């Protein structure tokens with residue numbers, strides 16, 4: 001696959017401090033076309049109130065730069081924030097793309113939430129990427145690379161010298177993504193991380209989250225070489241089995257993300273909220289004693 005890794009890709013990033021999520025805007029300056037990766041729909045779990053503040057900020061930047069949004073991309077079905085994918089599609093007409101294994105994730109979670117009315121064929125999204133499939137943003141051609149493990153549907157998007165790695169690796173001082181959600185697998189994630197580390201050394205790996213351990217400054221990307229040499233979960237685990245063991249031990253100590261229940265219900269629908277009931281209010285479900 002020709003990755004044009006000698007070209008420095010135009011990337012602008014937005015940080016949501018509530019969920020530690022990084023949203024990335026990738027632009028082809030020659031055509032003025034762009035893609036927005038992993039957007040955020042703000043959600044207050046205490047009140048159940050949604051807001052489009054974060055998404056509107058990204059849309060305002062796209063507008064201010066005179067860009068045309070060609071793709072809304074999801075690296076995976078997030079469990080810690082709601083995606084603004086559907087809202088952005090409504091506003092711009094841009095199609096939403098995700099890895100084709102989203103169908104597996106929909107299958108699992110329509111079971112968890114007992115949502116027989118939610119399709120499990122990926123039809124809420126506009127395009128389901130195959131592994132290695134090319135993606136064009138104007139004249140900039142990249143591709144989707146499947147990187148499962150955190151979830152079965154995780155994909156990395158590679159555009160020139162920039163790769164958007166979703167929840168695989170985090171910053172070197174924080175490590176890597178948990179693998180204890182339904183369909184997660186530590187050995188599978190280890191092998192996906194090796195695929196990412198096989199990209200050229202200078203490739204910039206853009207994070208989906210930065211948790212700023214110790215209150216350090218925000219980290220948006222690291223090179224392949226930096227991750228290989230410094231990532232605390234790579235330097236301490238010599239192979240897939242050791243990594244999976246470390247991951248399972250660590251995951252057993254983690255509590256569920258605050259927004260997992262609302263996030264997953266909304267994100268398997270590409271960010272579309274459930275239809276209002278006959279009183280005009282939309283509702284999400286809360287499974288008891290299940291997770």
Ligand SMILES: [Fe+2]
Pocket residue numbers: 076077078079080150167
């Ligand atoms: Fe995630």
